[in-house]
Amino acid sequence: MNLFEFPTYNQWSKLLTRPILEKLNLNDLVDKVFNDVKEKGDKAITQYTYLYDKVLIENFKVSDEEILLANVEVSNEIKEAVNVAKANIENFHISQIVNFPKIETTKGVNCWTETRAIEKVGIYIPGGSAPLFSTVLMLGIPAKIAGCKEIVLCTPPDSEGKINPIIIYVAQLIGINNILKIGGIQAIAAMTFGTQSVPKVDKIFGPGNQYVTQAKVQAQNFGVAIDMPAGPSELLIIADTSSIPEFVASDLLSQAEHGIDSQVILLSDNKMIIEKTLEQLKIQLSTLPRKDIAEVAFKTSNVILLNNLDECIEFSNLYAPEHLILAIKNAPDFVSKINNAGSVFIGNYSCESAGDYASGTNHTLPTNGFARNYSGVSVDSYLKKIFFQELSAQGIQNLGKTIEIMAQAEQLMAHKRAVSIRLDYLKKEE
Amino acid sequence: MNLFEFPTYNQWSKLLTRPILEKLNLNDLVDKVFNDVKEKGDKAITQYTYLYDKVLIENFKVSDEEILLANVEVSNEIKEAVNVAKANIENFHISQIVNFPKIETTKGVNCWTETRAIEKVGIYIPGGSAPLFSTVLMLGIPAKIAGCKEIVLCTPPDSEGKINPIIIYVAQLIGINNILKIGGIQAIAAMTFGTQSVPKVDKIFGPGNQYVTQAKVQAQNFGVAIDMPAGPSELLIIADTSSIPEFVASDLLSQAEHGIDSQVILLSDNKMIIEKTLEQLKIQLSTLPRKDIAEVAFKTSNVILLNNLDECIEFSNLYAPEHLILAIKNAPDFVSKINNAGSVFIGNYSCESAGDYASGTNHTLPTNGFARNYSGVSVDSYLKKIFFQELSAQGIQNLGKTIEIMAQAEQLMAHKRAVSIRLDYLKKEE
Numbered sequence: 001m002n003l004f005e006f007p008t009y010n011q012w013s014k015l016l017t018r019p020i021l022e023k024l025n026l027n028d029l030v031d032k033v034f035n036d037v038k039e040k041g042d043k044a045i046t047q048y049t050y051l052y053d054k055v056l057i058e059n060f061k062v063s064d065e066e067i068l069l070a071n072v073e074v075s076n077e078i079k080e081a082v083n084v085a086k087a088n089i090e091n092f093h094i095s096q097i098v099n100f101p102k103i104e105t106t107k108g109v110n111c112w113t114e115t116r117a118i119e120k121v122g123i124y125i126p127g128g129s130a131p132l133f134s135t136v137l138m139l140g141i142p143a144k145i146a147g148c149k150e151i152v153l154c155t156p157p158d159s160e161g162k163i164n165p166i167i168i169y170v171a172q173l174i175g176i177n178n179i180l181k182i183g184g185i186q187a188i189a190a191m192t193f194g195t196q197s198v199p200k201v202d203k204i205f206g207p208g209n210q211y212v213t214q215a216k217v218q219a220q221n222f223g224v225a226i227d228m229p230a231g232p233s234e235l236l237i238i239a240d241t242s243s244i245p246e247f248v249a250s251d252l253l254s255q256a257e258h259g260i261d262s263q264v265i266l267l268s269d270n271k272m273i274i275e276k277t278l279e280q281l282k283i284q285l286s287t288l289p290r291k292d293i294a295e296v297a298f299k300t301s302n303v304i305l306l307n308n309l310d311e312c313i314e315f316s317n318l319y320a321p322e323h324l325i326l327a328i329k330n331a332p333d334f335v336s337k338i339n340n341a342g343s344v345f346i347g348n349y350s351c352e353s354a355g356d357y358a359s360g361t362n363h364t365l366p367t368n369g370f371a372r373n374y375s376g377v378s379v380d381s382y383l384k385k386i387f388f389q390e391l392s393a394q395g396i397q398n399l400g401k402t403i404e405i406m407a408q409a410e411q412l413m414a415h416k417r418a419v420s421i422r423l424d425y426l427k428k429e430e
Numbered sequence: 431m432n433l434f435e436f437p438t439y440n441q442w443s444k445l446l447t448r449p450i451l452e453k454l455n456l457n458d459l460v461d462k463v464f465n466d467v468k469e470k471g472d473k474a475i476t477q478y479t480y481l482y483d484k485v486l487i488e489n490f491k492v493s494d495e496e497i498l499l500a501n502v503e504v505s506n507e508i509k510e511a512v513n514v515a516k517a518n519i520e521n522f523h524i525s526q527i528v529n530f531p532k533i534e535t536t537k538g539v540n541c542w543t544e545t546r547a548i549e550k551v552g553i554y555i556p557g558g559s560a561p562l563f564s565t566v567l568m569l570g571i572p573a574k575i576a577g578c579k580e581i582v583l584c585t586p587p588d589s590e591g592k593i594n595p596i597i598i599y600v601a602q603l604i605g606i607n608n609i610l611k612i613g614g615i616q617a618i619a620a621m622t623f624g625t626q627s628v629p630k631v632d633k634i635f636g637p638g639n640q641y642v643t644q645a646k647v648q649a650q651n652f653g654v655a656i657d658m659p660a661g662p663s664e665l666l667i668i669a670d671t672s673s674i675p676e677f678v679a680s681d682l683l684s685q686a687e688h689g690i691d692s693q694v695i696l697l698s699d700n701k702m703i704i705e706k707t708l709e710q711l712k713i714q715l716s717t718l719p720r721k722d723i724a725e726v727a728f729k730t731s732n733v734i735l736l737n738n739l740d741e742c743i744e745f746s747n748l749y750a751p752e753h754l755i756l757a758i759k760n761a762p763d764f765v766s767k768i769n770n771a772g773s774v775f776i777g778n779y780s781c782e783s784a785g786d787y788a789s790g791t792n793h794t795l796p797t798n799g800f801a802r803n804y805s806g807v808s809v810d811s812y813l814k815k816i817f818f819q820e821l822s823a824q825g826i827q828n829l830g831k832t833i834e835i836m837a838q839a840e841q842l843m844a845h846k847r848a849v850s851i852r853l854d855y856l857k858k859e860e
Contacts, residue, residue, distance in 0.1 A: 005704035088535035095533045096698040098541060103525045107516035116769050118803050130841040156684055166839060171841035183613040188571040202803040210547075220659070225803040229650070238467050244855070251849040257844040272731040289843050335818065351848040354821055358829055373548050373632040375815035378567060380811035385805035387791040388765065390776040391784055399518075405511035406787040409596060411560040413719045414687040418680040418781040425674070 001266070001278065001298050003230075005305040016319050018231075018368055019263060026214040030185055034218065039191035042196045048186040053127075055161045060197050061164060062179040067172050070165035082170055085137055085358035092360030093142045096379040115383040117147035118225075119335035120199060123176070124206030124216075126158035127183055131164035132207075134356065138363050139205045139246030139377065140174045151176050152191060152199055152407035157185020188215035192224050203227070205377065207364070227377055231368030235352060236321035236341075238312045239268045239277065241243040243327035244348055246421025249280035251325055251351055256294035258299070265319065266303045267312040274303055313337045320371035323352050340371045396422050431696070431708065431728050435735040446749050448661075448798055449693060449730040452697075452780035456644040458721055460615055464648065472626045478616040481559075484735035485591045490627050492593060492609040497602050512600055523572045523791030526809040541829025545813040547577035548655075550629060551623035553606070554636030554646075557586035557613055561594035562637075564786065568793050569635045569807065570604045576812030581606050582621060586613020618645035620652050624814060633657070635807065637794070657807055661798030662691035664780060666751035666771075669698045669707065673757035674778055678703075679710035681755055683779055686724035686731070695749065696733045697742040704733055710725035728845040744769045750801035753782050772801045826852050 007015060008301035042060070049057050072144045079147040100113040123139045125132055131219040137151065140363065143151050153176050155163055163181055171179050180198060194200030204216055234256035239248050252264045253283055268274050281298075285291055306312050312336055316324055320340035331346045338344055342365030343355050355361045375381075391399070400419045407415035437445060466474040472490070479487050528856040553569045555562055566583065574579050583606050585593055593611055601609050610628060612620055624630030628751045633655040634646055646656045665685035667679050698704050711728075715721055736742050743764055746754055750770035759763065761776045767776055772795030773785050785791045794807035805811075820830070830849045837845035 003519050070843075077835055078839050081832040081839075083522060084536070084829070084832040084835060087499060088539070088541075091535045092533050092541045095531050101525050103522050103790065105521045106514070109518070109784070109789050111518075111522045111790045113808065114765075119769065132840060133835060134840060142467075197647050217441055223799060223802075225800075246851055246855070248849070250844065250851045253844040254842070254848045257842060284844075284847070288847075289841075293842070310457045323562070332820070335544075338816065339549065340814075341816055343817040343819070346818060347822075349821040349823055349826040350819055351821075351826070353833050353837055353848045353850065354539070354826070354829060354843040355817070355819055356833075356845060358541050358832045359819050359821065360533065360541045361819055365817075369653060370655075371814065371816075372653075373814065375813075378543065378815055380810070380815070384770075384796075384801065384803065385808055386768065386771055386801075387773040387785070387795075387806055387808070388776065388787050389774070389780055389785055389791055390762070391775075391779040391781075391789065393779055396779040396784070399514070399784060402511045402514040402788045403783050403786075405507055406515060407783055408566060409511075409560075410562060410564060412684070412687060413681040414680065414714075414724070415783040417679070417714070417718075418783045421516075421676055421680045422779060422781065425676070 001301045003261050003274070003301045003303045006307065007304065007356065012315065015302055015304060020259070020337060024210055026211060027218070030215050030218045031310070033185040034189045034192070037186055037195065038193045045182055045186050045190055045195060048067055048143055048184065048396065049157070049182065050353055051183050054157050054159050056183055056368050057161050060180045060182050062168055062181065067168055070168035071150060071312045073165040074169040076350055078166060082133070082137070082173065084172065085134070086141065088358055088360035089137055089141045090145065093145050093379050095144070106395065106399050108392040108398055109389065111387065111389045113385050117149065118202045118382055118384060120150040120201040120383060121148045122201035122204045123151065123153045124187060124204065124208055124212060125153060125155040125167060126208050126212070127158070132168045133168045134230055134363065135173065135207065136170045140171065140176050142362070142377060142379045144175055146379050148382055150199055150201070152178045152180060152201060154180045154182045154187035154297060157181035165218055185215040188212060192219040192222050196383060205364070205381070227364060227381055228366050228374045229368070229370055231266050233258045234263045234321050234367055235323040235325065236265040236267065236316050236319060238268065238309065238316060238323040240309060240328040241270050241273060242329035243272060245276035245280045247351070248277045248327055249284050252281060253288060253294055254283055254351070254353055255323065256297040257288065257290040260293055260296035262297040264297065264301045265317055265321070267306055269306055269308050269312065271305055278303065278321065309334065316341065322370045322371060323363045324353060325350065331425040342366050342371045342376050393426055397426060431731045431769040432735045434734045435705070436737065437734065442530050442745065442748070445732055447563055449691070455642055456641060457648070460645050460648045464619045464622070467616055467625065468623045475612055475616050475620055475625060478614070479587065479612065482614050484589050486586055487587060487591050487611055490610045490612050492598055492611065492639035497598055500598035504599040505596040509597060512563070512567070512603065515564070516571065516604065517787055518790035519567055519571045523575050523809050527575070536825065536829050538822040539819065541817065541819045543815050543817055545815055547579065548812055548814060550580040550631040551578045551812060553581065553583045553633045554617060554634065554638055554642060555583060555585040555589070555597060556638050556642070560735070560844065561596045563596045563600040564793065565637065566597060567599045567604065568726035569788050570601065570606050572792070572807060572809045573812050574605055576809050577622040577811055580629055580631070582631060584609060584610045584621060587611035594782045608686045615641050618642060618649055622649040622652050629663050635794070657794065657805045657811060658796055659798070659800055662693065663688045664693045664797055665753040665755065666697065666746050666749060667694040667755040668739065668746060668758055669696065669703050670739060670758040671700050671703060672759035673703060675703060675706035675710045677778055677781070678707045679714050682711060683714055683718060683724055684781070684783055685726040685753065687718065687720040690723055690726035692727040694731045695751070697736055697745055699736055699738050699742065701735055704735060708733065716732055732816060739764065740765065746771065750799045752795045752797045752801060755780065755782060764851065770801045772806050773794050823856055827856060
């Protein structure tokens with residue numbers, strides 16, 4: 001990690017920048033896969049799965065037998081842990097359900113907002129060595145709570161055409177039975193256009209590599225919504241003398257092990273805490289299985305000594321981190337000052353892992369500075385708000401003149417007349 | 431309008447399609463303007479304003495004198511109407527403010543959601559013959575209620591370098607003082623990158639022509655969020671024998687006068703109502719100032735006779751209209767069946783104009799089928815949700831084992847260790 005002591009405001013702008021990623025130009029590839037899947041459906045998916053996942057699959061859907069088998073293969077220990085996490089995630093997300101009041105804005109004019117579930121949603125779960133079943137919980141549970149009618153889950157098969165049983169177990173546990181062995185661009189294409197096996201969805205959720213991310217961006221050109229723009233994961237920690245360096249180091253490492261492009265930042269108003277944390281980091285890093293990954297991530301990561309905690313908060317708000325740990329005394333006093341962050345962890349015992357897995361909050365969060373203008377995934381991400389209004393005869397009589405004047409000023413005479421005709425009709429009735 | 435009687439389900443798919451617009455390929459143009467504005471700032475804006483708006487402007491900001499003058503120029507009649515609309519829009523949007531509860535998901539594990547305003551937002555108001563001041567209300571009021579710190583409004587100047595005084599009056603009335611005489615792609619570019627005169631914003635709102643819309647889409651590549659994808663305005667009316675054909679015709683016309691690409695659809699279970707409405711349409715059309723526009727719009731618009739009201743609702747949900755009028759008996763009974771719509775108007779006296787101007791609901795709504803997966807603009811559009819969690823020592827002790835098991839199953843050992851280190855520390859303390 002690179003240490004900076006009391007950088008000037010001019011130096012801040014450089015420290016606030018994310019490392020620039022080598023961005024592959026994938027537009028043409030995504031276009032090609034999209035076209036093929038749109039035209040040839042399942043056949044194209046089989047071809048791309050053979051090309052990228054090195055396995056021949058013609059029936060993508062996880063069978064009832066595979067679901068039963070997964071139920072046997074997953075250990076009771078994992079099942080119990082998943083149950084605890086599931087209950088917490090459910091409790092937290094149910095707290096996000098909102099009922100809006102009906103407002104009589106003018107006598108006889110009632111207006112209100114109602115929510116409706118997005119009917120069809122797709123969830124993408126990346127493949128790879130580790131089964132990211134926690135993301136199945138994080139994206140599936142709010143979809144169920146919102147009341148989405150159709151939920152489809154796509155995840156790439158391994159070279160034997162299988163999906164990790166924990167993924168299957170967790171999906172069926174929360175009521176997702178349409179699990180498809182499809183990964184990469186072809187999965188996003190399939191959910192965008194629909195094929196014989198894959199339903200067309202209204203919104204696509206989930207993390208992925210650059211291929212999947214670019215495919216999600218381009219899916220938006222075909223009427224599909226996406227959860228949020230994606231980038232590498234990030235953690236910013238603010239620590240003062242009340243923090244425990246051993247804990248802070250372990251949190252920095254838990255972020256850095258995600259990938260070589262992860263970014264971690266440590267801010268403090270105390271040099272000794274920084275030094276002790278860096279010592280601890282060295283010790284803990286040496287025994288970490290994913291040491292090589294973390295070491296690369298630390299190369300573009302910064303430790304910054306600032307004048308006081310208010311300055312630390314200011315820096316954090318400008319950086320807009322995905323995860324923010326406040327390992328400081330009286331942390332709750334600083335909550336109201338946090339303007340830009342995805343998820344905030346308060347105090348010495350709130351490690352990021354808690355939110356990643358089991359405390360209840362969602363772990364799908366805005367990265368790369370998007371915490372300035374995007375929210376993490378919540379029940380709301382699976383809902384639309386619809387506005388309703390009901391004007392009585394009295395309502396249009398009370399508000400009619402106002403509408404007529406405004407419509408006339410905007411030179412939209414048919415807008416005005418829709419009111420005048422009603423007012424005339426009511427006059428005649430009197 | 432084209433009449434279809436009892437179309438088969440196979441015919442529905444064609445009737446559900448929007449007219450295909452001739453889409454200009456503007457990517458390269460937008461790229462060029464973006465690059466120029468990014469590099470040359472205000473100077474580039476002056477050049478593009480001279481090119482497109484035919485006027486030389488070097489100081490884009492509306493001056494205090496212009497604001498004072500606008501206050502004098504706007505009639506008292508319009509001021510009073512604007513005040514009524516403003517109060518209603520404020521009342522309705524304040525009802526969308528949400529406070530989320532704190533949830534103890536596990537003993538000692540507290541989680542909650544807080545909202546924060548997006549700090550800097552940009553509002554684009556199109557130019558043209560009519561001053562669209564109603565959109566200033568619709569986009570400015572929720573920004574103020576949300577608490578956005580910086581609000582900038584861009585709108586193109588006329589050939590004399592002026593902005594319609596009603597726009598200026600309404601903007602300052604709701605507290606927007608940074609009004610800039612900039613239109614088109616260069617306005618979106620300026621708010622995306624920031625220039626000497628224009629602050630860089632986090633999210634851009636507002637309608638516009640194809641140039642502005644494409645610029646908003648491309649702005650997303652530079653970290654800016656946008657309100658929603660935009661398309662031509664639409665209205666679907668469901669009418670039964672309780673409807674008043676004169677009213678229904680006036681509503682169809684108020685939508686059709688928006689533009690030649692507006693689409694209106696009338697659904698009914700009763701042929702006589704359809705016939706009477708079409709008669710009224712003919713009569714009212716003949717005296718409409720924007721007759722020529724409406725006539726073109728009606729060419730791609732459909733009247734469809736269906737078997738019953740449930741079928742009408744089903745069709746409407748599949749079409750996902752921006753505006754939906756339920757001119758039917760017992761309309762409130764059908765509200766719960768509406769799944770996809772931007773804004774819904776209930777009964778004979780709820781004309782679309784009411785919502786367009788003054789009832790209180792927002793008129794910035796998803797078009798082109800996006801009501802399936804997007805919401806209209808609300809206070810929420812100007813907010814981010816941030817998740818918070820605070821675990822006590824007891825909290826991590828209660829939840830620690832669960833997190834460890836899950837992290838291990840995902841092979842993220844640093845995630846596990848962040849918990850183990852805390853549990854060990856607490857054990858030693860005991």
